[in-house]
Amino acid sequence: xxxxxxxxxxxxxxxxxxxxxxxxxxxxxxxxxxxxxxxxxxxxxxxxxxxxxxxxxxxxxxxxxxxxxxxxxxxxxxxxxxxxxxxxxxxxxxxxxxxxxxxxxxxxxxxxxxxxxxxxxxxxxxxxxxxxxxxxxxxxxxxxxxxxxxxxxxxxxxxxxxxxxxxxxxxxxxxxxxxxxxxxxxxxxxxxxxxxxxxxxxxxxxxxxxxxxxxxxxxxxxxxxxxxxxxxxxxxxxxxxxxxxxxxxxxxxxxxxxxxxxxxxxxxxxxxxxxxxxxxxxxxxxxxxxxxxxxxxxxxxxxxxxxxxxxxxxxxxxxxxxxxxxxxxxxxxxxxxxxxxxxxxxxxxxxxxxxxxxxxxxxxxxxxxxxxxxxxxxxxxxxxxxxxxxxxxxxxxx
Numbered sequence: 001x002x003x004x005x006x007x008x009x010x011x012x013x014x015x016x017x018x019x020x021x022x023x024x025x026x027x028x029x030x031x032x033x034x035x036x037x038x039x040x041x042x043x044x045x046x047x048x049x050x051x052x053x054x055x056x057x058x059x060x061x062x063x064x065x066x067x068x069x070x071x072x073x074x075x076x077x078x079x080x081x082x083x084x085x086x087x088x089x090x091x092x093x094x095x096x097x098x099x100x101x102x103x104x105x106x107x108x109x110x111x112x113x114x115x116x117x118x119x120x121x122x123x124x125x126x127x128x129x130x131x132x133x134x135x136x137x138x139x140x141x142x143x144x145x146x147x148x149x150x151x152x153x154x155x156x157x158x159x160x161x162x163x164x165x166x167x168x169x170x171x172x173x174x175x176x177x178x179x180x181x182x183x184x185x186x187x188x189x190x191x192x193x194x195x196x197x198x199x200x201x202x203x204x205x206x207x208x209x210x211x212x213x214x215x216x217x218x219x220x221x222x223x224x225x226x227x228x229x230x231x232x233x234x235x236x237x238x239x240x241x242x243x244x245x246x247x248x249x250x251x252x253x254x255x256x257x258x259x260x261x262x263x264x265x266x267x268x269x270x271x272x273x274x275x276x277x278x279x280x281x282x283x284x285x286x287x288x289x290x291x292x293x294x295x296x297x298x299x300x301x302x303x304x305x306x307x308x309x310x311x312x313x314x315x316x317x318x319x320x321x322x323x324x325x326x327x328x329x330x331x332x333x334x335x336x337x338x339x340x341x342x343x344x345x346x347x348x349x350x351x352x353x354x355x356x357x358x359x360x361x362x363x364x365x366x367x368x369x370x371x372x373x374x375x376x377x378x379x380x381x382x383x384x385x386x387x388x389x390x391x392x393x394x395x396x397x398x
Contacts, residue, residue, distance in 0.1 A: 027051040032117045039194030042088045052109035053078040061103035064206040094195040098209040126191045138173035145183030146216025161229040183216035205238035226259040241325040249283040253301030270299030280346040284330035307349035
């Protein structure tokens with residue numbers, strides 16, 4: 001079968017996931033495989049034998065989040081033993097990098113019956129790189145440069161971050177989380193350019209893949225101290241939301257908050273004159289791509305999530321997450337959980353960042369101590385008042 005003919009048969013079908021066949025059923029046997037060269041080609045192969053002549057083969061494959069699989073259909077010539085190859089040219093039709101691809105084959109015989117192979121999953125990761133892998137629990141760290149001790153330290157950082165962020169939320173990963181540490185950031189950007197996309201974010205929650213870009217040295221490890229908890233937050237929140245999209249301000253603000261010490265640039269950017277469209281309601285969806293607007297959007301998201309945490313505690317954030325997991329709208333989730341509108345929540349969060357006059361702030365901080373001082377002072381004074389009153393009273397006539 002020529003590649004040109006295969007392309008003619010390539011179409012998109014709205015078919016449900018078929019029930020897998022059982023090997024050896026009625027003399028039917030099949031063996032499917034897949035391999036790829038990153039950014040060049042993806043090849044699927046099938047060998048099968050059937051007691052009834054086979055007239056058509058169909059390859060199904062999909063990624064997480066796809067409603068229907070893509071399908072390549074191939075006409076057969078009625079043989080009982082077949083070998084089929086389908087090859088996708090990734091230079092012309094790229095696939096998303098680091099995504100897990102699930103595929104299976106269907107075969108139709110001359111009597112009109114269909115039989116299917118078991119679904120298999122292969123992750124389309126950058127195999128231009130000689131990855132080494134460390135594992136601990138649900139975490140898998142893939143790295144290719146630097147000292148093994150640094151890789152171990154990065155994995156320990158990921159373990160601590162997962163425990164610190166997921167623990168209060170009662171989170172336990174149902175599937176492994178893959179982290180890919182590129183020691184050369186340009187190598188990472190090139191991988192995504194081969195797929196025809198820009199590397200903007202560093203996490204693909206639905207694919208359970210975190211892309212890390214940091215030099216393979218002590219300075220790079222310091223970078224990862226902020227990046228790893230940030231990116232793991234995205235995976236954790238999407239898992240807890242059942243894969244449903246969350247308001248952008250909540251997800252990004254929570255991730256920024258989990259980085260640890262706040263970046264002073266976030267506050268400065270937010271206190272500058274506001275760019276048009278940078279409002280909490282405007283950040284329910286995607287964030288702006290312009291760097292200046294994006295920085296101000298980050299600052300607003302961080303300020304609001306920090307304000308909710310300080311006011312309501314982690315319980316408030318958990319309730320908000322649950323509301324959005326139940327598919328509440330961006331506005332109605334806040335009203336239900338916090339009893340205020342998005343506009344009011346934004347105003348309160350920004351006001352909490354404003355510098356306060358030193359005297360009122362100091363008095364508020366010292367308030368409990370001043371009250372205690374007054375109480376302690378009034379105690380002895382209350383004992384002296386009767387004596388003073390008695391001395392000043394005029395003598396009674398006898």
